[in-house]
Amino acid sequence: MAALVCAIGLLPWLSRTDPALTVLKARSVERDPTPETLRAIREGLGLDDGPSALLGHWLGGLLHADAGRSWVSDTEVLPAVLQALGASLLLMAGALVVAAVTVGVVCARTLRPGSRGQLGGRRPGGTGSAMLAALPEFLVASVLASVIGVQLGWLPALGWYGPRWMLLPSLALGLPVGAVLGRMLDDLLPAAFTEPWALAAAARGVPPTSLVRKALRRCAPALLPNLGLFMVGLTGGSVAVEQIFDIPGLGRLTLRAALAQDLPVLQTGTLMLMILATAATLLARTGMRGLIGPALRDGALHSLHRPTQPAPRFTPLVYGLLLAAVIALGLPRDPLALDTTARLQAPSAAHPFGTDALGRDVLARIAHGAPNTLGIALAVSAVALVGGVLFGLLPRLSGPLVDTVNSVPPVLAALLVTGVAGGGPWTPALAVAVVAWSPLAAHTSALLQQERATVHLTATRAFGAGPGYLFWHELLPAVLPPVVRHALLRLPGIALSLAALGFLGLGSQPPSPEWGLLLAENQPYVERAPWTVLAPATVLALLGALAVTAAGGARLPRPRPWPKRRPVRRGGPGPAAPQPEPTRHTALTSSPTGTPRRI
Structure with missing residues (x-):
């Protein structure tokens, strides 16, 4: 720090x-x-x-509660930062309520009594939540502000004056977060419902609502570290949403201070974010220990990550073919060709996705921007996965780093990276990679802590297994698959982080067809020509559906049992010695007539 x-x-x-x-x-x-x-x-x-x-x-x-005066406005820094923090915390609370409702909707099928998820089978569907998780927050905010706030006039879309003004930004922030947390919880619930305590409770006639409540409590500790990360991200990382709805939050205040090089405001805002990250992490760890109790110490848990039925292979293939078809159809087209007579044209045979404000073909720009966007997102995801697993396996080292890194919004990280390494096409990728590994490290540490307290690991250690065998055959097969699924689930989010930096002007510059820049360029025309924004957003949602369905099949094979020892032959090589016949035991018992007989 x-x-x-x-x-x-x-x-x-x-x-x-x-x-x-x-x-x-x-x-x-x-x-x-x-x-x-x-x-x-x-x-x-x-x-x-x-x-x-x-x-x-x-x-x-x-030390004297004086953070100095702003270099730009010449006002006291601390009151302004505290006021912005209050607005961000209120917005975070509303987003968490929306996220909790979204989690319930995503897990509704698994929580329904008698569902396949409660019987240990594979859960159906879930691509809707994948597409919801893949939507950019700033895009959701733009659509909600323009459609519900401006066109329909149901809710205010600008300002921060009361509870009605926080509904739309809370929806924009809470829906994607709830979709991600719901997918993670839905991955843990089937194993919880098939644990011995759940089966015994169901056999004794425990009401389904009580069983569901206990199963949620059983799965909550694995999600609490990521929930703490989301809380800090909602407070400091919602810069685009705060700008769209004109919310005087801490994220926007910190970004403006960084762009204006207002050092006292920038340092004080970042310090507040770090304090918030530390408090959220401590609360998450305390809640994790309180929910599990002494089972972490006594080794009385069961693993929630047993091998399950394989996911269907045709669903991700369909999404992959659709994404490849979009890219293949657009690559022969020129993404930079200008036609001022065809500005903002609706989709047609000549332009399947329509044209933008300069008359450029939207399909061509999406297709030519795909290699850059997808390639960088995949590279950053791979680096984040490796770094998250390595740091997560060392919780004493990763804990303080996660607390510190998570307090840095991606926008501020991009500014720091730009200041150190200079501008360039890889600057946003470096900025996102700096902060993208922390959720995976927190997830790995939480799963590792629970897996070390399982009964089967204690039994395997009692049979003489060493640390190396326990790591490669027990811990890693149980921890790595859910973390890989989590990384695939975050692949669209990493692409969205790159898109958000492009939206804020910190990523690729025109005329690059990068997807984030496409959304930023066409966002002012979302009312007149919604296809200019919906087309790249749909492709991003398709990428999210592909990542989530592919994540369902990310699992390791069952670990092989210990090799059986061959019987030791005495007397050198040759035929095995004949085994002695089993000893005959005799006993006397009484017949029905009272006469003793031998058996």
């Missing part, structure tokens, strides 16, 4: 731009940046003293 705060303190110097020039542009655009004016700003802000002096002055002020 100290290293992160120091890195943010160095951001104005790492960005290779004059902080005084940035502050002058933020204060007054019309004023000329003369050397005398820039020199006066440096003296007033203390920039000539260097970053170490500024950082020490800021830390010293925190």
Whole structure:
């Protein structure tokens, strides 16, 4: 955390731009940046003293509840940050309520009494939740604001003045989060319903509602670490949603401070995010221990990740063929050809996905942007999976790192990476990869902790299995498949993070056909020409459905049992010695007439 705060303190110097020039542009655009004016700003802000002096002055002020004054607005920093934090926490609470309802809808089939999921079978469907999880938050926010807020007028779409103003942004943030958590919970419930305690409770006539409540409690500890990550992400990572609905939240405040190089506001906002991340992680760990109880210590749990029936192979094949067909149809077309006479045309035979504001074919731009978007998303997902598993297997090392990394929104990470490595096409990928491994590491650590407390692992250790055998044959086959499914489930989310950076202007630049840039360019025309936004959003949802259905088949084969020992032959090689006949035991018993007889 100290290293992160120091890195943010160095951001104005790492960005290779004059902080005084940035502050002058933020204060007054019309004023000329003369050397005398820039020199006066440096003296007033203390920039000539260097970053170490500024950082020490800021830390010293925190001891007296004084975070300094803003370089741009010249107002007190701490009251503004606390007010923005209150708005973000209120928005987070509303999004969590929406996410909880969405989780219930996603898991409704499994929670229904007598369903195949409760009998240990494979759960049906679930592609609707996959598509919902693949929708960008800023796209959902744009559609809700334009359709429900502007066209229908049912709810206010701009501002932050009361409970009615928080409904639409809570829906935009909570629906994708609830879909992801619902898929993760739906992956754990069947094993919980087939544990001995559940079977015994069902045999004794325990009501189904009570059984469902106990099963949810059994599966909750594996989800609590990721729930803590989502809480921090909803607070600091909802920058696009806060900008669309004009919400004075902490994420937007931090982003504006980073762009304007307003160092006191940036450092204080990041510190608040880190404190929130630490508190959420501690609450998640305390809740995990409270729900499981002494079973973690006594080794009395059962594994929730036993091999199940294989997922259908035709569903991901269908989605993959549809995605490949879209790309194949659009590659022969020119994505940069301009036709001002065909601006914002509806889908037709000549343009199956319509045209954008410059008359360019939307299908061609989607197809040509697919290799860049999908390739970077797959590379970042692979790096995040490897890093998450490696760090998750070392919980003492990954715990503090997860707490710190999770407190950095992807937008702020992109700014830090840009300041250190400079701009370029791989800058958004590096920024997303820096923070994408933390949910997988938290998931791995939670599963590893529960798996080490299972009964079968204790029994295998009692039979003489060493640490190497336990890791390769028991722990890894139980932990790796659900983490791989989680990584595949997050593949669309990583693509969306890249798209969000493009939407905010921190990713690819025009005329690149990257999918995030397509959404950003066409978002102002969502009312007049909705196909310009719905087409790339549908392809993203198709990618999400493909990732989730493919994740259902991500599992390792059953571990092979210990090799049987061959009988030791005495006397050297040759035919085996004959086995002695079993000893005959005789006993006396009484016949019905009372006469003793031998058996």
